Amino acid sequence: MTRNSIMVTGATGFVGRHLTSSLGAAYPDAQISLATADITQADAISAEVRNVRPAFCIHLAGIAAVADAQRVPSQAWQVNLHGTLNLAHALRAHAPECLLIFASSADIYGASFKSGRPADEATLLSPLNTYAATKAAADLALGAMAAEGLRCVRVRAFNHTGPGQSEAFVVSSFARQVAAIEAGLAEPVIRVGNLDPERDMLDVRDVCAAYIGCIAHADALSPGSILNIASGTPRRVGDILVDLIKIAGLTGVAIETDVSRMRATDIPTACGNSALAAQLLGWQPRIPWRKTLEDVLLSWRKHIADQPV
Template sequence: MRDKVWVTGYGGFMGVHLVDLLESKGGEVLATYFRPTTDLRNSNPRGQVVECDLRDQAKVHGLLKEFQPEKIFHLAAQSYPTVSWDDPWYTIETNVTGTVNIFEGVKKLGLDCKILNACSSAEYGFVTEDEVPVREDHALKPLHPYGVSKVAQEMLGYQYYKNFGIESIAVRIFNTTGPGKANDVCSDFTKRLVQIAKGIDVEKKLRVGNLRTRRAITDVRDVIRAFDLAMNTATVGEAYNLSGEKVYEVREIVDILRGLVSFDFEVWQDPELLRPTDEPIIYGSSQKFQKETGWKQEIPLEKTLKDMLDYWHGIL
């Protein structure tokens, strides 16, 4: 029997990679999207692809009733902190109300369905040097509406598990990048460098923000493999960090990229990219998750960045 799996957020960066993995393993996949941030024209899933605004309770209920999933990978979200400042209403409605609609639908239909809640390191907020790598028992004090919405999403999953027995797992995802990613440091840098290489950007300047911030970075292909492992081996009702094991200053990412391109470039710090509340370091302990699932990070940042450069070369 093939697993019947619903992936929300197929139009996002992780969703496309996850659907590919699940279908390669023989799963019957329903993939839903809304306002995609990833170009879906080159994707070719074998299962159903349906547009669904998770804020639409009737639509969510109808899909659950028709498809009867055994697993739900809940990735759909308004996932940009900067956008959450500009539009906190849409962020909360999408991330919180959308999550309620899924869990309520599963409850009302009495489905035997396990849910992976894709949560975020943004739930922790400001973390000091002596508190990293941050562990799951650290206080949750988010710094923006997006982080607040993810705390609410995680707590909803816990509440529905405790009160109604709906099995769910929360994975607090730390910085993740890879081919197809948009609007993060690695994506912006690799895209700009390919634009320079192709003569699209003649200034040969790399626009940067704060070069001193530090991030543990994981390749998306390692992350989606972790999702699959979590669904099969992690403990329901629990929350897990999923973080890279090595921390990089942004300037170190620039240095790696210098060795991956065949030309020199200037670095220009743009004041508009300096955030008023930018976490100085984002780095989590994945020991709990590793111990229960056997997962480990396999793809080094150098390979990730090279693959991202190749990706931009292919579409620009």
């Protein structure tokens, strides 16, 4: 097994589409296998792993939206925890030298953000919603399996956005509404949840660079390694909306609170420390935040323009 054998789960999702493109550019001669098996079916994912025997597996598949996990908790646990365990057991059985790169989440720090300090990899896990709890459980389970011989790294990325993201996520939701107003397809009103929280925001392409960095620097990563991927800069959600409106050049736009967009537990500030990723991977965010916003807005403009009248 060499770096020419890379498996990706969840490749058709938002992050997966960006990652497969980036992997192709980074490793043009690689055999990149896009997993098709349902990870909740142990026999199916085991057969696929046995067939591919990857040297690296980037595990993105999962229920990614907080609201989706809240709506059907049983499915979130089945996919995010048990599906991850099915994959890990398959790798340990059929590709024991494979490095599993797990897309964990900074959301698992939860209530620990209330300290006001940027979270590092030693920050206590204290999830505040079903999605975060399922990811925390998978993260901890993989750590235990690493102690028993599984090669894995847990990548805890902070909020990330970019072109092609679902409107279930705040930046994309704002951009879709702005683009619809621009196109004359919606009244000049943007419906929002809580605008006061501050979030550490990243471009999805920078997050993908971190996953690829784990492949490039695999020899520097001990089994069970944890890496935060963060900008270190908290951004107020309301300011992100203001920036999108300015980029679009809109005026006279009203802002209305939509209670259905409010979270029961919304921490004031979530920010991360990614010094370890800088040290081990040479990673740092490179895409300017304004470009990220411009690209998300452009993506929604194109999507709206392509819709049948």
